[in-house]
Structures are given as structure tokens and as C-alpha cells.
């Protein structure tokens with residue numbers, strides 16, 4: 001039974017759709033949980049597997065006292081309705097609750113009856129922390145962008161949350177004013193929004209990109225900026241996003257800006273972006289250790305990266321021992 005579930009889940013993962021994964025059967029018992037979700041929930045597979053998630057989380061009740069379901073995975077198993085990227089606050093046994101972006105899928109048996117429900121979980125705690133710092137309309141626009149990125153390419157969604165957590169940590173470490181921290185956070189979240197227009201074959205290609213494919217990828221900062229600048233209040237954000245792949249030595253793209261001509265939040269973003277890409281597990285390369293990534297940043301200071309921001313970033317990561325609670329990105 002378990003092998004069968006793993007095989008079917010692996011099929012979905014192979015389509016690049018999932019991160020933290022939980023599968024329950026029609027008795028609401030967990031039959032599969034992956035390492036990424038065990039890490040996010042601070043539990044071991046042994047203490048979770050073959051147990052009812054209703055008993056673990058909700059005293060055996062499928063629904064709350066108000067009549068709504070406890071969570072989307074339970075609702076999917078009970079009604080067959082599937083959910084795409086909905087925000088859910090999950091209470092954890094013996095720890096603080098956390099916000100997740102949850103998508104669910106129903107697997108049916110050969111007779112068409114519901115057999116398993118699969119939940120995909122992305123932690124969005126930082127995102128929720130900043131939610132009240134924007135007006136409702138702008139927040140909804142940012143959320144729409146996030147969902148668009150997440151639905152197309154979950155690496156980008158998870159990477160965006162990680163980059164946002166890094167840049168917030170860095171700006172707070174530098175004791176910047178709250179308005180700069182918020183702007184940096186938003187830049188982290190939406191910096192790759194221009195990837196919406198790029199095909200999944202290129203985004204999820206398991207091997208090295210061809211020159212032509214790389215040219216397509218290189219268009220994403222300008223595309224992202226063009227999308228963002230449609231909203232008047234996002235003009236500054238759009239320019240930060242436009243220049244997040246510039247290099248300090250002027251050899252970057254799209255404009256070949258050099259040194260301090262590059263917006264300074266873009267210069268911070270470049271370092272956070274590179275650090276997360278180096279330390280996260282992606283489908284086509286092994287992750288670097290924290291120390292290896294810092295050595296790489298140090299060696300590229302003055303070339304790819306702003307040297308003074310690089311120094312501060314390295315101090316910041318060493319001081320927090322690389323422990324920022326970032327989400328691991330699982331490999332296919």
C-alpha cells in the first residue's frame with residue numbers, strides 16, 4: 001500500500017508540483033509524509049505515519065464548531081473538492097501555529113472512489129507578518145503575483161519566500177528603517193515575478209540551459225518590472241526588480257549598470273538571491289553548505305556583488321549561524 005502511494009506521489013512530484021507533502025487515506029490516516037514537511041512541522045515520520053491527523057491535530061473532529069472544515073486536506077478527502085494555493089493557519093501539536101500556502105489533490109481508486117488526498121505545503125509565515133504593512137489592494141496584488149509564481153513554478157515561490165526572509169534579516173541587521181525593510185521584503189517576494197511568462201520546460205529543465213534558453217531567462221527582470229510598474233505605487237519596486245541581476249562590475253543584465261548606479265536594494269537582493277540558490281536543493285545541482293556559499297560570495301565581492309554589502313551579509317549569516325528557518329526545496 002505504502003509503496004503504491006509513494007509511486008503515485010512521486011508521479012506528481014515529477015511534474016514539479018509539490019514541496020512539503022502529506023498524503024492521507026479515506027480514514028484520514030497519514031500514509032506518507034516527506035522529509036521537507038517533517039522539518040517544517042518539527043515531527044518525525046514515525047510519530048506521524050499511520051495515525052489519524054484528526055486525532056493528532058483536532059481531537060478527532062473533521063469540522064470546527066462553526067461547521068467549517070479544520071483544513072483543506074480534510075475537506076478534500078471528505079468532499080472531493082481540491083484547493084489551489086490557499087492560505088491556512090495550522091495549529092501544531094506542542095508548538096506555535098504557522099501559516100502555510102496549501103494545495104490539495106484527490107487520488108481516486110480504479111472504481112473512481114476517493115482513496116487518498118495529497119496536500120502540498122509551503123510555509124508563508126514571513127509573508128503573513130508583512131501583510132498588515134500594506135494597504136489591502138496592494139497586498140491583494142502582491143498575493144496574486146505570488147500565486148501566479150507558485151502555480152507556475154514552485155521552486156520560484158519557495159525561493160522567493162527564502163530570499164524575502166534573507167533580505168529582511170539583512171536589512172534588520174543593518175538597522176534600516178521599517179519602510180526600507182518592507183520594501184526589501186516585497187522585492188524579495190516578487191523579484192522573479194517576470195518568470196510567469198517563461199515556459200515550464202525551461203524553468204524546470206533538469207540540465208544546463210542552452211544559450212537560447214538562457215536568453216529567454218534573462219528577460220525575466222525586465223518583464224517583472226514591466227508587470228509591476230502597471231501599479232503606480234510599485235514604481236520603486238519595479239526598478240529594484242528590473243536590476244536584481246545587474247553585477248557590481250557592470251557585466252550583468254538587463255542594463256549593464258555598474259556599482260552604485262544599481263539601486264541599493266537590488267544589490268542586496270542579488271546577494272540574497274545567489275545565497276539561497278546556492279544553499280537550496282534544486283533539481284539540477286547539489287546544494288552548497290552555508291560556509292561554501294559564503295566563501296563564494298566573498299570571492300565574487302567587487303565583481304558580481306557590492307563588496308561592502310557582501311561583508312555585512314557574511315557577518316549577518318555567520319552571526320545567525322545560517323539558521324533563518326528557511327524552507328528546504330525538495331528535489332525531483
Ligand SMILES: [Fe+2]
Nearest residue numbers: 191192244245
Ligand atoms: Fe531572478
